[in-house]
Amino acid sequence: MTTSPDGEREWDVPTVLAYAWAVVEEYGWAPKTVAARGRMSTSDRVTLALGTSLPEQSLEARAEISERIGPHLDRGRQMAPQITAILLTRLSGSAGYEADLAALLRAGKMMPGPQLGLAVSAIAVYRRLAERRLAAEQAAVRGHGQTTRIRRFGKVGQKVTLTGEVVTALKVDGFTRNSAPQIMLVLDCGTAVAKMVTTAGWAHTVHVGDTLTVEAIVKAHHSYLGLPQTRLARPKVLNGPVPAKHATEVPSPNQAPNPVWETVKPIPPQARFQQAPLETASPHSRRIPS
Numbered sequence: 001m002t003t004s005p006d007g008e009r010e011w012d013v014p015t016v017l018a019y020a021w022a023v024v025e026e027y028g029w030a031p032k033t034v035a036a037r038g039r040m041s042t043s044d045r046v047t048l049a050l051g052t053s054l055p056e057q058s059l060e061a062r063a064e065i066s067e068r069i070g071p072h073l074d075r076g077r078q079m080a081p082q083i084t085a086i087l088l089t090r091l092s093g094s095a096g097y098e099a100d101l102a103a104l105l106r107a108g109k110m111m112p113g114p115q116l117g118l119a120v121s122a123i124a125v126y127r128r129l130a131e132r133r134l135a136a137e138q139a140a141v142r143g144h145g146q147t148t149r150i151r152r153f154g155k156v157g158q159k160v161t162l163t164g165e166v167v168t169a170l171k172v173d174g175f176t177r178n179s180a181p182q183i184m185l186v187l188d189c190g191t192a193v194a195k196m197v198t199t200a201g202w203a204h205t206v207h208v209g210d211t212l213t214v215e216a217i218v219k220a221h222h223s224y225l226g227l228p229q230t231r232l233a234r235p236k237v238l239n240g241p242v243p244a245k246h247a248t249e250v251p252s253p254n255q256a257p258n259p260v261w262e263t264v265k266p267i268p269p270q271a272r273f274q275q276a277p278l279e280t281a282s283p284h285s286r287r288i289p290s
Contacts (some may be wrong), residue, residue: 010109011050013079013119020120021076022069024252029124032117037098043117047163050116083126090129101125104275153192153230154218161238164189169206187212196232202241210241 021043030041040061048062049069091102104110104118122249154160164187171181183203187194196216205211216232223229 010111010132011116013105013108013110014084014108015052015075016046016116016119017080017083017122018073018076018255019049019069020123021071021079023049023065024123024127025072025075026069029127042123043120046120047116050112081124086129087122087125091125103222150275151191153194154229155175155191156218158218159215160218160232161213161215162187162189162192162194162232163211163239164192166206166208166210166212166241169203169208185212186236187214189245192230193227194232195229198235200235200237203235206241207243210243212237213239 002138020042023042023043025134026040027045030039030045032041032043039194045065048058049065068254073121088102088105091098093099093102101118101122104115105122108117153162158225166185167188168184172185180199182197183199183206184195185206187196194214194216196214214232214235214237216235218230219233221228222231
């Protein structure tokens with residue numbers, strides 16, 4: 001918390017986003033409506049975590065929240081500028097909620113009070129955008145029949161080599177306006193699902209159904225809708241992409257067979273009315289005397 005030129009206290013928006021990220025990671029998202037049911041909302045927890053002058057009955061709650069979100073704060077500080085950059089490129093409304101949130105993110109400073117709830121809501125907006133991006137990926141993977149035989153592969157930080165079929169190949173916009181577009185690939189490796197996001201040139205030539213062999217570093221293990229995924233970093237292609245082979249079509253028993261064509265040789269041209277051939281005289285014929 002800092003002091004404005006007018007002498008009023010103000011918060012840095014990136015700091016608020018970092019704390020909000022940590023709270024959501026630990027407790028999940030809880031809207032204001034849950035306060036009516038006796039639960040604490042995300043905004044309330046962030047207020048307690050950031051508060052400097054709290055009533056004595058709130059100090060114990062603040063200590064508990066600070067202890068639980070502590071392991072997530074470093075990640076929250078890393079995510080705050082990324083969230084700001086992405087939302088500023090996606091919030092296009094000229095009035096209303098989107099315009100207010102975009103203005104707050106651009107300002108970088110905020111006053112304690114009603115603006116806190118607006119800043120905290122940026123985490124929910126960012127997560128919804130991420131879920132939409134992953135929706136096509138998850139639908140493709142689930143449609144591929146991967147439900148129970150998938151497990152996590154390797155250990156975080158370990159270099160691994162995986163071969164699998166590409167089940168998702170999506171172009172993802174860069175995090176900022178000037179950053180290069182990325183390709184998100186999901187490989188079905190039999191007993192594991194590997195996910196990677198890269199700007200490498202070879203990734204732009206990959207299509208769904210191709211087979212790839214990649215070498216990469218295990219970045220993280222996570223799950224989405226109950227499906228374990230292994231997140232890879234710095235992927236390097238070792239073999240492929242090998243295009244998918246088209247299956248040979250087997251005709252149905254009720255399907256008529258394809259016609260077989262014969263090669264017809266042309267007949268040499270002949271006269272329309274041919275003369276009858278003359279009878280050849282027998283070499284043993286006798287002359288009949290007159």
